[in-house]
Amino acid sequence: MTTALHGVSKTFGPVAALCDLTLELRPGELTALLGPNGAGKTTALSLLLGLAAPTSGRVEVLGGDPRRPEIRARIGSMPQESAIPTGLTVREAVTLFASFYPAPLSVDRALALADLGSVAGRRAGQLSGGQKRRLAFALAVVGNPDLLLIDEPTTGMDAASRAAFWQAVGALKAQGRTILLTTHYLEEAEKVADRVLILSGGRMLAGGTPDHLRAGVRGARVSFCSGLSLAQLRGLPGVTDAALENGRAELHTDTPEDLLAALVRSGTAFDELEVTRATLEEAYLRLTSAV
Numbered sequence: 315m316t317t318a319l320h321g322v323s324k325t326f327g328p329v330a331a332l333c334d335l336t337l338e339l340r341p342g343e344l345t346a347l348l349g350p351n352g353a354g355k356t357t358a359l360s361l362l363l364g365l366a367a368p369t370s371g372r373v374e375v376l377g378g379d380p381r382r383p384e385i386r387a388r389i390g391s392m393p394q395e396s397a398i399p400t401g402l403t404v405r406e407a408v409t410l411f412a413s414f415y416p417a418p419l420s421v422d423r424a425l426a427l428a429d430l431g432s433v434a435g436r437r438a439g440q441l442s443g444g445q446k447r448r449l450a451f452a453l454a455v456v457g458n459p460d461l462l463l464i465d466e467p468t469t470g471m472d473a474a475s476r477a478a479f480w481q482a483v484g485a486l487k488a489q490g491r492t493i494l495l496t497t498h499y500l501e502e503a504e505k506v507a508d509r510v511l512i513l514s515g516g517r518m519l520a521g522g523t524p525d526h527l528r529a530g531v532r533g534a535r536v537s538f539c540s541g542l543s544l545a546q547l548r549g550l551p552g553v554t555d556a557a558l559e560n561g562r563a564e565l566h567t568d569t570p571e572d573l574l575a576a577l578v579r580s581g582t583a584f585d586e587l588e589v590t591r592a593t594l595e596e597a598y599l600r601l602t603s604a605v
């Protein structure tokens with residue numbers, strides 16, 4: 315049940331949206347596809363959805379061609395903008411979408427997954443922004459898809475809805491569904507993705523687990539409170555950048571262990587120590603600004 319792009323290129327006239335791109339999505343994994351505006355993420359999604367054909371290369375979805383109806387019936391999509399019939403109630407819209415699929419979930423199950431039970435009788439046009447996103451999720455999952463494509467899914471959702479949303483996605487993942495997320499929220503991608511693929515200019519820039527990508531950025535941020543002056547902080551071994559604000563030192567170093575060892579050896583009193591490694595966002599910014 316392979317889902318992959320094999321050496322795929324897609325051009326629009328003179329614009330090369332994707333260049334010889336190869337990637338694979340695995341069942342039971344959530345893969346995040348990241349990249350700056352124009353990187354080719356939406357193009358990759360539309361190829362996986364069978365909405366467009368590649369200029370060259372091969373698109374394989376669940377072991378087949380996504381333009382075949384029996385494959386398309388196994389794909390669920392939550393696009394950034396969804397055209398939901400505003401006059402239907404939430405339950406009617408989900409029931410209508412369920413009728414398009416050969417083996418759908420029950421409407422109540424889809425409503426529960428999207429946490430929409432309490433607004434099932436409300437017209438889609440009267441939903442809040444976050445509730446509309448949850449309805450788009452219900453419509454994406456009601457067909458019981460093996461491949462779920464979610465594009466900027468949590469825009470407009472409040473904190474509780476976001477948490478419920480990722481819990482529902484986690485349950486689908488645990489059932490072995492293949493999930494592809496595209497997002498500009500790097501903090502969220504870092505939390506939920508098993509693997510991250512970074513696109514730029516239609517090419518794959520980097521890929522791996524969030525830990526793997528973060529480990530590619532050397533160094534750490536070391537922060538503590540002490541009586542040391544800025545000059546003394548700058549003099550600690552391995553400090554590449556230092557700032558002092560309200561008595562709190564903010565240091566960057568490639569060798570946090572050496573720095574802390576020197577601090578302890580010096581007998582300086584310090585407290586409220588925090589040592590943090592690079593975030594996925596830092597790794598992403600370094601990778602994408604280097605091109």
Ligand SMILES: Nc1ncnc2c1ncn2[C@@H]1O[C@H](COP(=O)(O)OP(=O)(O)OP(=O)(O)O)[C@@H](O)[C@H]1O
Binds near residue numbers: 326331349353354357
């Ligand atoms: N139908 C089209 N006609 C012409 N050019 C297109 C078309 N679709 C996409 N492109 C171009 O292909 C490139 C990749 O676009 P794409 O929408 O896939 O990027 P993206 O990574 O999804 O960007 P964003 O983060 O802004 O949504 C861009 O240069 C875009 O202008």
